Amino acid sequence: MQSGTRATTLDExxxxxxxxxxxxxxxxxxxxxxxxxAGALLVSLVLDYGNVKLGQHDPGLFVWLTGTYLxxxxxxxxxxxxxxxxxxxxxxxFVILDIAILLGLLYxxxxxxxxxxxxxxxxxLIPHLGNPGHVSLLLATVTGILLVAxxxxxxxxxxxxxxxxxxxxxxxxxxxxxxxxxxxWIRKASAVASLAQRRGVDLANLSQLNQSILDKLESGxxxxxxxxxxxxxxxxxxxxxRATRQLAQQTFAAIRPRT
Numbered sequence: 001m002q003s004g005t006r007a008t009t010l011d012e013x014x015x016x017x018x019x020x021x022x023x024x025x026x027x028x029x030x031x032x033x034x035x036x037x038a039g040a041l042l043v044s045l046v047l048d049y050g051n052v053k054l055g056q057h058d059p060g061l062f063v064w065l066t067g068t069y070l071x072x073x074x075x076x077x078x079x080x081x082x083x084x085x086x087x088x089x090x091x092x093x094f095v096i097l098d099i100a101i102l103l104g105l106l107y108x109x110x111x112x113x114x115x116x117x118x119x120x121x122x123x124x125l126i127p128h129l130g131n132p133g134h135v136s137l138l139l140a141t142v143t144g145i146l147l148v149a150x151x152x153x154x155x156x157x158x159x160x161x162x163x164x165x166x167x168x169x170x171x172x173x174x175x176x177x178x179x180x181x182x183x184x185w186i187r188k189a190s191a192v193a194s195l196a197q198r199r200g201v202d203l204a205n206l207s208q209l210n211q212s213i214l215d216k217l218e219s220g221x222x223x224x225x226x227x228x229x230x231x232x233x234x235x236x237x238x239x240x241x242r243a244t245r246q247l248a249q250q251t252f253a254a255i256r257p258r259t
Contacts, residue, residue, distance in 0.1 A: 023087060028080045030126055034098065035073035037119070041066045041105070054109050057159060062108035069101045091127050092135060098123035099143050103150060111154045112147070112168045113161075120147065121175050128182045140179035144172030 044054055045066055055062030076094050079085070085093075102120055106112065124143055127136040151168035154160035211232060220237035224230060 024080060024083060027087065027091060027126075028077070030122075031073065031077045031080055031094075033122070034076060034094075035070075038066065038070040038073045042070060054105075054114065056114075057110040057154075058108040062105060065101050065104045065108065069105075072097055072101070092139075095123045095126050095139065099139065099146075103143075103146055106147075107150055107154070111151050111160045112164050112171065117147065117168065117171050118174075120171070121178060124175055124179055125182055128179070128186050136183055137179055140176050144176050147172050147175075 041054070045063065072094070076090070079090055079094075099120060102116075102123070106114055106117055109116075120143055124136075124140045127139060148165065148168050151160060151164050155162065155165055215234045217234060217236065221232075221234045222230065222237050223232040
């Protein structure tokens with residue numbers, strides 16, 4: 001039956017439910033951010049600003065990671081353009097690379113005192129857009145633990161003050177709390193979007209069912225809008241009015257019998 005076919009087509013669109021009509025655009029926007037950040041780090045390294053503490057602990061590692069980050073930014077843009085691998089894989093894979101590189105850049109710059117530890121928050125939030133759940137929260141937790149562990153390691157070697165551990169702990173806690181809040185909000189918004197989509201399917205199926213019932217009635221049925229435009233006519237109505245299908249775009253007043 002026609003209505004059954006319509007229902008199947010619409011049901012296939014229910015999974016997955018995204019909050020944006022094209023989630024690839026959101027991922028591409030993040031790739032542009034990554035490319036901009038990598039370029040800014042490279043420029044700051046080349047210009048060698050004296051008041052910016054970048055790469056002071058391990059300059060060689062900082063240079064290598066900055067170059068790698070720029071290559072990752074270029075490759076991620078190409079991957080999102082060709083949409084391979086699929087969206088969830090790209091989201092998690094590139095976010096893990098981002099977190100690892102940013103932690104390495106922080107380490108090579110002497111830890112949290114470099115001043116850009118808060119940048120870890122952005123890649124941690126990205127997986128929530130395509131896959132809210134345990135994976136996103138796990139990434140946030142692991143990122144916070146690694147950040148604090150790195151700062152403790154630097155302090156044990158005498159390359160960071162005692163306040164750095166507390167600072168890194170606060171940033172780790174902030175990242176986890178924001179991740180939890182984002183996960184909860186996106187889940188609720190996704191549930192609302194899914195419910196609205198299911199209601200749309202139900203209305204479409206009900207409309208198809210009503211149309212099928214009207215088409216099988218022997219009485220002539222004409223559905224007319226307030227403007228006079230014909231919304232639907234069953235076969236009996238076409239036969240009674242002796243109208244042709246070419247007149248379907250006409251108003252009811254134009255095809256009704258004259259008395």
